[in-house]
Amino acid sequence: MSKLAEFEPIFFPRTHAVIGASNSPTKFGGRFIKTQMTFGYNGTFFPVNRDEPEVFGMKAYPKVTDIPGLVDLATILVPAPAVPQVLAECLQKGVKGAQIITAGFGERDEEGVRLEKEIAAIAAKGIRVVGPNCFGIYCPRGGLTIPPGESLPKDSGPVACISQSGGYGIRIPRQADGLGIRFSKLVSYGNAVDVNECDLLEYFYEDPETKIIIGYIEGVKNGPRFFELLKKVTKVKPVILWKGGLTEGGARAVKSHTASLSGQAQVWDALFKQTGAVNVNGLNELLDATLGFLHLPAIKGRKFCVVGGGGGIGVAAADACERAGISLPVFPPSLQQKLLKIVPAQGASVRNPVDVGSPFPAPPMLKAVLDTVFTDSDVDGVIISEIEMSPVTRGGLPDPIRQEMLGMNQRIPIEARDKFSRPVIMVLPVEGTGTEFTEAEGARRHVVDFYMKQDVPVFLTLERAAVTLSRFITYWRHRDAAHED
Amino acid sequence: MSKLAEFEPIFFPRTHAVIGASNSPTKFGGRFIKTQMTFGYNGTFFPVNRDEPEVFGMKAYPKVTDIPGLVDLATILVPAPAVPQVLAECLQKGVKGAQIITAGFGERDEEGVRLEKEIAAIAAKGIRVVGPNCFGIYCPRGGLTIPPGESLPKDSGPVACISQSGGYGIRIPRQADGLGIRFSKLVSYGNAVDVNECDLLEYFYEDPETKIIIGYIEGVKNGPRFFELLKKVTKVKPVILWKGGLTEGGARAVKSHTASLSGQAQVWDALFKQTGAVNVNGLNELLDATLGFLHLPAIKGRKFCVVGGGGGIGVAAADACERAGISLPVFPPSLQQKLLKIVPAQGASVRNPVDVGSPFPAPPMLKAVLDTVFTDSDVDGVIISEIEMSPVTRGGLPDPIRQEMLGMNQRIPIEARDKFSRPVIMVLPVEGTGTEFTEAEGARRHVVDFYMKQDVPVFLTLERAAVTLSRFITYWRHRDAAHED
Numbered sequence: 001m002s003k004l005a006e007f008e009p010i011f012f013p014r015t016h017a018v019i020g021a022s023n024s025p026t027k028f029g030g031r032f033i034k035t036q037m038t039f040g041y042n043g044t045f046f047p048v049n050r051d052e053p054e055v056f057g058m059k060a061y062p063k064v065t066d067i068p069g070l071v072d073l074a075t076i077l078v079p080a081p082a083v084p085q086v087l088a089e090c091l092q093k094g095v096k097g098a099q100i101i102t103a104g105f106g107e108r109d110e111e112g113v114r115l116e117k118e119i120a121a122i123a124a125k126g127i128r129v130v131g132p133n134c135f136g137i138y139c140p141r142g143g144l145t146i147p148p149g150e151s152l153p154k155d156s157g158p159v160a161c162i163s164q165s166g167g168y169g170i171r172i173p174r175q176a177d178g179l180g181i182r183f184s185k186l187v188s189y190g191n192a193v194d195v196n197e198c199d200l201l202e203y204f205y206e207d208p209e210t211k212i213i214i215g216y217i218e219g220v221k222n223g224p225r226f227f228e229l230l231k232k233v234t235k236v237k238p239v240i241l242w243k244g245g246l247t248e249g250g251a252r253a254v255k256s257h258t259a260s261l262s263g264q265a266q267v268w269d270a271l272f273k274q275t276g277a278v279n280v281n282g283l284n285e286l287l288d289a290t291l292g293f294l295h296l297p298a299i300k301g302r303k304f305c306v307v308g309g310g311g312g313i314g315v316a317a318a319d320a321c322e323r324a325g326i327s328l329p330v331f332p333p334s335l336q337q338k339l340l341k342i343v344p345a346q347g348a349s350v351r352n353p354v355d356v357g358s359p360f361p362a363p364p365m366l367k368a369v370l371d372t373v374f375t376d377s378d379v380d381g382v383i384i385s386e387i388e389m390s391p392v393t394r395g396g397l398p399d400p401i402r403q404e405m406l407g408m409n410q411r412i413p414i415e416a417r418d419k420f421s422r423p424v425i426m427v428l429p430v431e432g433t434g435t436e437f438t439e440a441e442g443a444r445r446h447v448v449d450f451y452m453k454q455d456v457p458v459f460l461t462l463e464r465a466a467v468t469l470s471r472f473i474t475y476w477r478h479r480d481a482a483h484e485d
Numbered sequence: 486m487s488k489l490a491e492f493e494p495i496f497f498p499r500t501h502a503v504i505g506a507s508n509s510p511t512k513f514g515g516r517f518i519k520t521q522m523t524f525g526y527n528g529t530f531f532p533v534n535r536d537e538p539e540v541f542g543m544k545a546y547p548k549v550t551d552i553p554g555l556v557d558l559a560t561i562l563v564p565a566p567a568v569p570q571v572l573a574e575c576l577q578k579g580v581k582g583a584q585i586i587t588a589g590f591g592e593r594d595e596e597g598v599r600l601e602k603e604i605a606a607i608a609a610k611g612i613r614v615v616g617p618n619c620f621g622i623y624c625p626r627g628g629l630t631i632p633p634g635e636s637l638p639k640d641s642g643p644v645a646c647i648s649q650s651g652g653y654g655i656r657i658p659r660q661a662d663g664l665g666i667r668f669s670k671l672v673s674y675g676n677a678v679d680v681n682e683c684d685l686l687e688y689f690y691e692d693p694e695t696k697i698i699i700g701y702i703e704g705v706k707n708g709p710r711f712f713e714l715l716k717k718v719t720k721v722k723p724v725i726l727w728k729g730g731l732t733e734g735g736a737r738a739v740k741s742h743t744a745s746l747s748g749q750a751q752v753w754d755a756l757f758k759q760t761g762a763v764n765v766n767g768l769n770e771l772l773d774a775t776l777g778f779l780h781l782p783a784i785k786g787r788k789f790c791v792v793g794g795g796g797g798i799g800v801a802a803a804d805a806c807e808r809a810g811i812s813l814p815v816f817p818p819s820l821q822q823k824l825l826k827i828v829p830a831q832g833a834s835v836r837n838p839v840d841v842g843s844p845f846p847a848p849p850m851l852k853a854v855l856d857t858v859f860t861d862s863d864v865d866g867v868i869i870s871e872i873e874m875s876p877v878t879r880g881g882l883p884d885p886i887r888q889e890m891l892g893m894n895q896r897i898p899i900e901a902r903d904k905f906s907r908p909v910i911m912v913l914p915v916e917g918t919g920t921e922f923t924e925a926e927g928a929r930r931h932v933v934d935f936y937m938k939q940d941v942p943v944f945l946t947l948e949r950a951a952v953t954l955s956r957f958i959t960y961w962r963h964r965d966a967a968h969e970d
Contacts, residue, residue: 107834167798167844178919218800249813250804253838257800282801282948313652315703315742316767319735328734349592353738359652434663435934438927445920463767 003203010097010128011185012142013072014043017064017095019086020077021047021055029077031147032101038150041143046071064089071095073144075136080104083132084118091127100131101147106191106259107133113259116193123194133258134190135166138173138183141209146170146188157182158211159290160204162197164189164218164258165244168283172216175283178445180452181290184209191259196221198229205233212293214240214286219260223267230275235482238475240278240289243268276478278471288464292472295457296423300476301380302327304469305352305373306462307366308385309359317353317385317462324466328352335376342368359388363408370416370424381423383469384413385462389428390444410447414454426451426458427465488688495582495613496670497627498557499528502549502580504571505562506532506540514562516632517586523635526628531556549574556580558629560621565589568617569603576612585616586632591676591744592618598744601678608679618743619675620651623658623668626694631655631673642667643696644775645689647682649674649703649743650729653768657701660768663930665937666775669694676744681706683714690718697778699725699771704745708752715760720967723960725763725774728753761963763956773949777957780942781908785961786865787812789954790837790858791947792851793870794844802838802870802947809951813837820861827853844873848893855901855909866908868954869898870947874913875929895932899939911936911943912950 018036022029033047033056046067047055054060061067064074064086074095078086080102090098100119105112116132123129130136138146140156146166152173159181163169169188176183184207187200197220204210213233220226233239245254246265254260272279280286304326306317321328331339331352339350342365344357354369361369366387373382389410417424428448431440448458459465503521507514518532518541531552532540539545546552549559549571559580563571565587575583585604590597601617608614615621623631625641631654638658644666648654654673661668669692672685682705689695698718705711718724730739731750739745757764765771789811791802806813816824816837824835827850829842839854846854851872858867874895902909913933916925933943944950 165798165800167794168801174917178917178922180919244800244804247804247807249807250800252815252836253800253803253834257834257840282805282946284946309652313650315650315729315735315738316653318738319729319732319766322732322734330737349738349742351737355742432659432663433930433933434665435927435930437663438923438930441926442920442923445918445923448918449920461767461769 002206003199004206006128007097007203009072010099010130011137011139011144013096013144015046015069015071015073016041016043016144017046017048017067017071017074017090018077019048019064019074019090021049021060023052023055028101032075032077035145035147035150039143039145039152040154043072043143064095065093067093072097074098076100077102080112080115080132084115084122087119087122087127087129091122091125095127097128097130099134099136100129101134101136102131103133103190105132105193107255107257116191119193129194130187131190132193133166135169135188137188138169138186140183142185146173146186149173153177153182155182156184156209158184158209158294160184160207160210160213161186162189162200162213162215162217163187164192164197164260165216166190168216171283172214172286176287176290179287179291180449181287181294192221198222198225201226201229201233201239205229205237210237212238212240212290214290216242216244216286218244218254218258219263223263227271227275230271230277231482234276234475235479238278238293240280240286240293241272242280242282242286276475276482278475280471284464285467288459288468289471291452291457291459292468295452295455296425296472298476299380299423299469299473300480302470302473303329303379304381304383305354305377305379306383306385307354307356307369307373307387309356309361309387313386313462314349314353314355317383320461320463321466324463325470326466329377329379331377335372338372338376339369342372356387359386361387361409363412366409367412367416370412371419374416374420374422379422381425382416383425383427383462383465385427385465386429389426390431390440390447410450414451414456417456424456425465425469426456427460427462428458429460487691488684489691491613492582492688494557495584495615496622496624496629498581498629500531500554500556500558501526501528501629502531502533502552502556502559502575503562504533504549504559504575506534506545508537508540513586517560517562520630520632520635524628524630524637525639528557528628549580550578552578557582559583561585561616562587565597565600565617569600569607572604572607572612572614576607576610580612582613582615584619584621585614586619586621587616588618588675590617590678592740592742601676604678614679615672616675617678618651620654620673622673623654623671625668627670631658631671634658638662638667640667641669641694643669643694643779645669645692645695645698646671647674647685647698647700647702648672649677649682649745650701651675653701656768657699657771661772661775664772664776665934666772666779677706683707683710686711686714686718686724690714690722695722697723697725697775699775701727701729701771703729703739703743704748708748712756712760715756715762716967719761719960720964723763723778725765725771725778726757727765727767727771761960761967763960765956769949770952773944773953774956776937776942776944777953780937780940781910781957783961784865784908784954784958785965787955787958788814788864789866789868790839790862790864791868791870792839792841792854792858792872794841794846794872798871798947799834799838799840802868805948806951809948810955811951814862814864816862820857823857823861824854827857841872844871846872846894848897851894852897852901855897856904859901859905859907864907866910867901868910868912868947868950870912870950871914874911875916875925875932895935899936899941902941909941910950910954911941912945912947913943914945
């Protein structure tokens with residue numbers, strides 16, 4: 001069976017049994033079903049509860065086998081010792097897939113390891129199992145959400161996510177939401193007793209809805225299979241992975257979190273290099289890299305120009321780019337001469353970084369700088385760093401003048417990108433972190449939205465932009481080389 | 486003369502001549518004096534303008550020598566070629582100090598280098614000169630601000646800052662503002678033709694108002710003097726430095742920014758190691774380190790406990806700490822047993838990191854975890870990571886319950902810190918970056934404020950907390966060793 005067909009009833013269930021559903025909002029079984037109901041589901045819920053005849057107004061069944069008709073997906077919330085029996089009943093009922101949210105298995109003790117073996121044996125007889133010790137599935141088109149994700153976006157997008165951690169399973173889509181990143185499916189798969197990272201990679205490889213695969217993983221069940229699969233998948237879709245537990249302390253924490261073997265850092269280094277999967281560390285890096293792949297065309301050269309609003313920023317930009325492996329070539333004297341006629345005479349540098357002299361450049365100046373750089377140099381793209389694009393700041397310009405200038409300036413990077421068909425990347429830092437800056441921060445976020453919707457990726461710092469860009473280019477170069485093999 | 490006496494009229498001028506002041510709000514000479522007036526100054530302004538008899542309602546003088554009475558400080562805004570003549574007149578008038586904001590000197594061309602020599606020669610005759618090519622002085626108690634800093638805080642604080650860059654001269658205090666960091670003095674000193682980093686270090690060493698010295702520097706005029714001075718100063722006050730231009734491209738940018746020689750990365754590495762100055766990269770790291778020194782007592786041990794709200798976070802915490810050089814010792818079985826009786830049985834880890842199972846722990850549980858860890862282990866402090874402390878989020882708890890829980894939880898880290906006299910550090914990440922999260926972000930910032938006011942430093946990520954802490958401990962260990970020498 002193709003992975004698509006196998007997982008169809010799990011991601012898009014027409015019927016969903018929630019085993020351990022409860023009427024009590026303080027119990028997890030109550031919160032879970034309430035979260036799903038609030039998120040919105042087009043199919044039919046079947047609450048399963050030994051004692052209660054009704055759950056939130058829906059008829060409840062003592063056992064899954066008591067449910068009339070077909071059950072596509074079962075969510076299992078009962079205590080660990082009861083899980084094998086309940087799963088066996090799901091198999092008997094012909095349920096297609098189950099997600100076991102319950103924790104307290106291999107990550108806990110030997111008895112948990114034994115229970116996992118029972119689960120695996122039942123799964124092998126014909127029911128796919130996600131978990132245990134996980135938060136399960138978020139699939140907006142299927143009406144499923146991960147707890148407590150009742151307010152996660154209802155719209156789908158091109159990003160698929162696997163997360164071995166439940167905590168990051170919810171943190172990733174929450175953080176991604178405001179950045180305009182939307183998901184096809186996200187799976188928190190915990191101890192991976194049956195469905196593991198490889199099954200999910202295979203599914204997302206086939207899934208036409210998925211263009212980019214990202215993930216947080218702690219360990220893999222089958223190293224060689226994972227390695228070969230990554231090599232195959234990265235030729236077609238970027239795979240961005242944050243590997244937790246690469247330090248000694250981290251590996252120890254992994255063992256007690258998802259009962260995984262973390263693996264040596266050198267082995268993982270080699271794996272990333274050889275498969276072309278993009279290696280990131282931490283949530284911010286994971287989402288930054290996602291933004292790159294969402295919004296940028298394939299970039300294969302490392303030569304960039306930084307346009308910044310002030311000299312100190314130019315120095316920091318040069319340092320950050322060089323450390324990340326992005327080259328800022330010194331412009332030839334002829335181009336420097338042209339730029340010197342455009343930028344203000346005082347205190348400006350035109351060698352690259354190009355300093356427009358102030359965070360509030362006049363629109364014709366900004367436009368002329370971009371036009372000249374794109375026309376007279378072969379840079380692969382331009383990074384615009386720390387030039388004010390937001391109308392609410394604490395800067396020094398009188399408001400009406402600033403409003404008009406900024407309105408014009410905002411469109412200039414997009415126009416240059418379109419005119420020259422070369423990418424423009426923005427850096428828009430948080431100006432102030434205090435409470436009195438909350439309004440300014442709200443305005444900045446609107447500007448970020450504006451650019452992201454135009455496929456101009458925005459980063460919080462030049463360092464993060466440069467690191468992301470460098471990884472992005474490494475991916476595309478590896479993919480080119482892999483296709484030539 | 487002591488540095489304190491020498492700089493007194495510059496930082497706290499009773500009279501301030503602004504040479505090149507203008508009535509036109511579009512000219513820099515107009516904006517500069519307007520900025521100073523808006524910021525508020527208790528002394529007397531003397532606008533100097535060749536053509537205009539009045540500037541913003543104040544009598545203007547054609548030349549500085551036409552001003553009646555003493556002039557403490559002169560700000561020079563006239564074009565570069567006119568600067569030496571104007572400075573000579575200041576000397577003649579007996580002005581104590583001058584800040585030359587004008588750019589277009591050594592950073593520009595050979596003629597600029599020649600002009601700088603003239604300036605240096607005049608300065609040597611008895612007037613201290615800040616600049617040229619700088620933004621000058623921000624000294625709240627002296628009523629001076631850096632342009633365009635008319636809305637920078639009016640209250641002083643224990644942090645002194647030197648910034649060779651004007652851009653960072655304004656960005657540093659703006660970003661610092663919302664973090665509750667307040668300055669005694671901040672000096673953007675540009676090309677450092679007379680007053681340089683060493684003079685300022687000597688001043689801040691003596692300055693009783695200054696407890697912590699931070700800075701962004703691009704090059705030093707006199708390496709050996711700087712080295713010896715840093716060794717002396719760091720024994721008494723922490724010095725946190727961001728050195729721009731440590732890469733090849735960065736060094737090139739430095740040359741065209743402040744006409745400095747950047748120096749080799751290895752030399753700077755050695756300097757930081759041997760002097761005990763704290764080495765940071767970038768604005769965020771600079772301010773993070775400042776928060777550490779502002780709010781933490783001396784910490785000399787590297788053993789910490791991380792308390793986090795969810796297992797994946799524990800793995801990431803362990804990785805981040807170990808990479809930064811912070812040790813998370815595995816707790817002995819006896820302590821683990823005690824903690825297991827406190828945290829929820831399912832999915833929690835108690836080895837260190839300690840996982841309280843959810844980002845919303847019940848207050849008695851959080852309190853008991855901290856009490857037990859501090860009582861039964863010898864950790865040097867606790868990092869509380871990603872536990873919700875803000876009442877406005879998109880999490881899953883019903884609001885009244887959450888409000889009450891959070892209100893209680895907020896005080897628990899402070900009470901534990903006070904009870905056990907060991908530091909507690911908080912990590913409170915931005916939950917969502919989208920526009921719809923602006924209110925939640927405002928609420929988070931209020932919580933950050935609350936903790937900072939209680940001397941609990943707050944960081945945006947665990948990585949940043951761990952890196953900051955590690956540098957902080959390195960400083961204190963170096964200082965101890967230096968005092969023993």
